[in-house]
Amino acid sequence: MIIFGTRGYVFQLAVLTLVCGNCGNSTAHTLRKHVTKFTLFFIPLFPVSTKFRTQCTLCGVEHQIGKERADAMLARPAAPAS
Template identity: 35%
Template sequence: MLILFGFSRRPRVLATRPGTCPFCGVSGPQRLIEEAGKFSLFFIPIFTTSRRYYSECLHCGRHNEISRQQKDALLRA
């Protein structure tokens, strides 16, 4: 019997906000991204294994990992 299972990570853009990149120092749009790890069985996502949040600079493309509390504060502001 063959059982197909696996893990995947899917990024999802939550918002695009103005900000200053900590890496390149450019003030401009920053994407707020949620990346969720999912366990799949027969290509059907069963449950989420992990979540991480980060902001992405649209100028240099680098990521800055943030906490869930920081993500919530940025979405409220």
């Protein structure tokens, strides 16, 4: 009997200050990477899909973004603390 399937993993990459497209407030957004991996005997072998999403911490709405945009967001310099 062979046991196989998929399993999802979520990695938080950054917390960014952005203007939310839903509520219009400039708040913290989490940038997360969602990876689905193929598993065999409960051992993750290789990724099947990878998605990047941002989530507003105020209203909770989530937006899916592309890899290029996620990389650009991560490459931005952090705003200086005041």
